Amino acid sequence: MKHRIISGAGAVVAGLLLSLGPQFLFKLCEPMADGRWMNCHWTGQAEIGVGLLIVLLGGASIFFSDNKVRLGLSIAIFLSGILALLFPTVLIGGCGMETMPCRSTAFPALTVISVLTIAVFAANTVYLYRARNS
Amino acid sequence: MSEKMSFTFQDIIWCNLKRKPLRSFCLIFLVAALAFVLFGSSLITRSLIKGTDGLAKRLGADLLIVPRGYAQTAEGILLRGSPSAFYMEPEWLEKISGVEGVTAVSPHLFIASLNSDCCSVPIQLIGFDQDTDFIVAPWIKTSVPGILKDNEIVVGGAVAGRVGDTLQFFGRGYSIAAKMEYTGSGFDASVFMNMDAARIAARDCASKMGADAPPEKSISSIMALIDDSSTPIGVAGRINSAFGYVKSGIAVVPAQNIISSVSVSLRMLTGSFGALSAVLWIASFSILALLFSAMLNERRQEFGILRSVGISRKKLIAMVLWESGLISCIGSVVGIFLSALLLMPFRIYIREIFNMPYMMPGFGQLCAIACISVLLSVAAALLASLLSSVKIGNADAYRVIREGGL
Amino acid sequence: MILEASGIKKEYIRAGNSFWALNDVSLSVDEGEFICIVGRSGSGKTTLLNILAGLLTPTSGSVYFEGREYSGLSDCELSGMRSTRLGYIMQGQTVLPNFTVLQNTLIPHVLADRGDAAEAAMSLLEQVGLAHLAGQYPSSLSGGELRRVSIARALLSSPVLLIADEPTGDLDEETAGEIMRIFTSVSKKGTAVLMVTHDMNSAAFGTRSYRMASGQLL
Numbered sequence: 001m002k003h004r005i006i007s008g009a010g011a012v013v014a015g016l017l018l019s020l021g022p023q024f025l026f027k028l029c030e031p032m033a034d035g036r037w038m039n040c041h042w043t044g045q046a047e048i049g050v051g052l053l054i055v056l057l058g059g060a061s062i063f064f065s066d067n068k069v070r071l072g073l074s075i076a077i078f079l080s081g082i083l084a085l086l087f088p089t090v091l092i093g094g095c096g097m098e099t100m101p102c103r104s105t106a107f108p109a110l111t112v113i114s115v116l117t118i119a120v121f122a123a124n125t126v127y128l129y130r131a132r133n134s
Numbered sequence: 135m136s137e138k139m140s141f142t143f144q145d146i147i148w149c150n151l152k153r154k155p156l157r158s159f160c161l162i163f164l165v166a167a168l169a170f171v172l173f174g175s176s177l178i179t180r181s182l183i184k185g186t187d188g189l190a191k192r193l194g195a196d197l198l199i200v201p202r203g204y205a206q207t208a209e210g211i212l213l214r215g216s217p218s219a220f221y222m223e224p225e226w227l228e229k230i231s232g233v234e235g236v237t238a239v240s241p242h243l244f245i246a247s248l249n250s251d252c253c254s255v256p257i258q259l260i261g262f263d264q265d266t267d268f269i270v271a272p273w274i275k276t277s278v279p280g281i282l283k284d285n286e287i288v289v290g291g292a293v294a295g296r297v298g299d300t301l302q303f304f305g306r307g308y309s310i311a312a313k314m315e316y317t318g319s320g321f322d323a324s325v326f327m328n329m330d331a332a333r334i335a336a337r338d339c340a341s342k343m344g345a346d347a348p349p350e351k352s353i354s355s356i357m358a359l360i361d362d363s364s365t366p367i368g369v370a371g372r373i374n375s376a377f378g379y380v381k382s383g384i385a386v387v388p389a390q391n392i393i394s395s396v397s398v399s400l401r402m403l404t405g406s407f408g409a410l411s412a413v414l415w416i417a418s419f420s421i422l423a424l425l426f427s428a429m430l431n432e433r434r435q436e437f438g439i440l441r442s443v444g445i446s447r448k449k450l451i452a453m454v455l456w457e458s459g460l461i462s463c464i465g466s467v468v469g470i471f472l473s474a475l476l477l478m479p480f481r482i483y484i485r486e487i488f489n490m491p492y493m494m495p496g497f498g499q500l501c502a503i504a505c506i507s508v509l510l511s512v513a514a515a516l517l518a519s520l521l522s523s524v525k526i527g528n529a530d531a532y533r534v535i536r537e538g539g540l
Numbered sequence: 541m542i543l544e545a546s547g548i549k550k551e552y553i554r555a556g557n558s559f560w561a562l563n564d565v566s567l568s569v570d571e572g573e574f575i576c577i578v579g580r581s582g583s584g585k586t587t588l589l590n591i592l593a594g595l596l597t598p599t600s601g602s603v604y605f606e607g608r609e610y611s612g613l614s615d616c617e618l619s620g621m622r623s624t625r626l627g628y629i630m631q632g633q634t635v636l637p638n639f640t641v642l643q644n645t646l647i648p649h650v651l652a653d654r655g656d657a658a659e660a661a662m663s664l665l666e667q668v669g670l671a672h673l674a675g676q677y678p679s680s681l682s683g684g685e686l687r688r689v690s691i692a693r694a695l696l697s698s699p700v701l702l703i704a705d706e707p708t709g710d711l712d713e714e715t716a717g718e719i720m721r722i723f724t725s726v727s728k729k730g731t732a733v734l735m736v737t738h739d740m741n742s743a744a745f746g747t748r749s750y751r752m753a754s755g756q757l758l
Contacts, residue, residue: 095294098292098293098294098322098323098482099215099292099323099482099486103482104480104482104483104486105480105483107479108479108480108482108483109479111475111479112475112476112479112480115475116475119471140656140658141642141643141646141650141658142650143650143651143653145643145650146639146647146650149638149639149643150638152638153637153638153639153677154638436636436638438630439630439634439636440636440647440651441595441619442593442595442622442628442630442634443622443623443628443647443648443651443693443694444619444620444621444622444623444624444648444651444652445619445623445651446615446616446619446620446651447615447619448615448616449619449651
């Protein structure tokens with residue numbers, strides 16, 4: 001029970017940070033002078049989606065007590081974490097210059113949160129897999 | 135879970151850790167915190183040293199000559215790539231090259247770009263003279279291009295884009311002809327183009343901003359090399375006396391001055407980080423020693439039972455050391471992982487905080503720093519537990535049992 | 541002769557005054573014997589057993605176990621002896637909480653680096669009626685069950701001598717009877733048993749009995 005709440009709540013917090021962080025906490029770059037958005041904006045939009053997905057999966061894993069369901073949810077959170085890491089680094093990317101806000105603060109923050117999510121839920125998946133028969 | 139049938143000495147150690155999760159967690163946390171700081175502070179120190187070394191090599195000039203009042207601004211361009219623009223007359227090129235001791239001069243033209251297509255922040259454009267250049271060419275990573283055409287640029291290591299990509303400045307497209315190595319200095323965030331192209335860009339810039347165009351043929355700075363028999367200060371003095379210190383309207387900055395101002399801050403930072411690491415190591419060692427002493431005392435009953443069923447002193451000490459060794463290995467790996475996870479992605483932000491050249495060490499050096507941090511953290515934990523475990527191991531078995539409350 | 545102790549003396553200093561916890565005790569144990577020592581608390585019983593188990597050095601006197609004198613043995617040799625030839629069941633609850641019943645039984649074997657003995661341990665647990673609890677942790681066991689785990693642990697290496705300090709001290713009559721039956725069957729198979737108790741009913745199971753008072757064996 002304790003493990004269920006801690007891991008579920010962890011996923012909810014990580015998901016919220018991934019989805020809302022770039023909007024409010026560690027800001028992405030402003031639009032250009034002509035009003036067009038740069039790459040990092042679309043990464044931010046994609047993170048909203050994957051972040052909210054992690055929130056829902058984490059929330060669900062608090063309510064389901066069945067080990068096999070939680071194992072499935074844990075794998076889903078782990079994979080979503082990989083997706084959250086790939087948006088800023090490979091799939092969409094950010095602005096050209098390293099010194100821009102998205103590259104200096106927002107993307108590093110997203111990287112840290114997604115790597116932690118991946119690491120924690122990889123461990124959680126192994127734990128649940130080994131405990132599934134007990 | 136089905137009962138595991140084979141049971142070894144390693145299992146005894148593992149069970150002791152696993153069945154006391156809070157105790158193990160606290161110890162792991164403490165060692166992780168130590169490893170986090172040790173690794174983090176040495177990584178930052180190494181990056182600052184490497185950045186400063188890079189800058190010294192990168193400057194490649196002995197003297198920097200800029201319009202009077204712009205020395206600080208020029209330093210900003212060199213150290214941090216802070217975009218700015220200023221101009222001086224091109225005649226200075228000839229005048230400086232005529233001063234005794236000066237062997238080579240090369241002009242630069244600085245233009246601060248407006249928002250370009252790639253970026254919403256201004257970027258430093260630098261025009262350089264390919265005929266006299268001794269600054270840019272040595273650092274071109276990919277094959278050195280021939281003469282740069284007017285629509286071709288060389289970009290610093292931190293500017294996004296590959297060779298062949300096109301970047302837009304002031305409505306004109308420039309194709310990337312070469313990319314420079316990453317150096318940790320301000321040039322990483324700069325874009326280089328030939329002098330003619332730079333003058334066109336400067337005019338574009340002025341017309342976009344509604345300002346006056348810079349004077350024809352103007353330059354922003356002169357980089358000078360001197361011969362072996364002269365010193366930078368000596369040549370700077372000669373320039374000042376030849377043209378008048380105030381009257382000339384120029385400032386001569388020995389490159390060493392820029393580096394030494396950075397070196398002073400670097401020495402202070404390195405010293406502070408070193409002291410922080412040492413203080414933390416001693417503090418962690420003391421806390422760990424106290425913790426182990428308290429924990430091992432609490433476990434006297436357990437040790438007494440083990441002595442009664444035949445564990446020898448040596449094996450008892452080995453068991454305790456294996457436990458603390460395992461805990462400290464896990465803790466230091468966790469600490470270093472978290473430290474690297476935080477410091478590596480945030481390296482640009484950290485450079486902004488220190489406002490100094492900052493360059494991550496290569497993989498080999500990174501591994502070396504990690505290994506040293508693991509060794510120091512594990513050593514702290516092992517030494518801390520050694521004291522108490524030897525005390526308990528050497529006590530008469532009967533006393534261990536009696537004091538354990540049996 | 542498995543064990544021979546002669547002229548054992550042990551002096552303690554308490555609050556600045558010295559006193560003799562053991563005063564010239566001699567005892568010999570033969571194969572298959574079941575010896576009981578009864579006596580009041582503080583009479584020196586536990587001190588004697590600890591000296592006989594090699595955990596405590598006497599002030600004077602000598603102990604021979606299988607022909608070797610304790611004072612000539614190193615800590616490693618004494619420890620090796622305890623994990624292979626001599627089973628010692630200490631007073632009180634001595635099952636380690638971090639390990640399952642089976643693991644607890646196996647510990648002396650593991651410490652002596654003597655390979656896999658899980659099957660032998662399971663058959664011993666069966667003998668003491670605990671096979672079904674092999675995978676359980678001590679926190680879920682009763683006092684009698686815990687005592688039987690200690691007995692199984694002491695017997696795993698097929699010792700020639702089993703030393704037990706108050707093995708029935710905190711147990712009800714029925715459970716104590718069970719333990720005594722285990723000891724009797726062990727001694728019939730050839731392992732000598734040396735037991736200290738203050739319970740006269742338990743002492744009745746012995747083939748030879750002594751009384752201990754003021755550090756002397758009577």
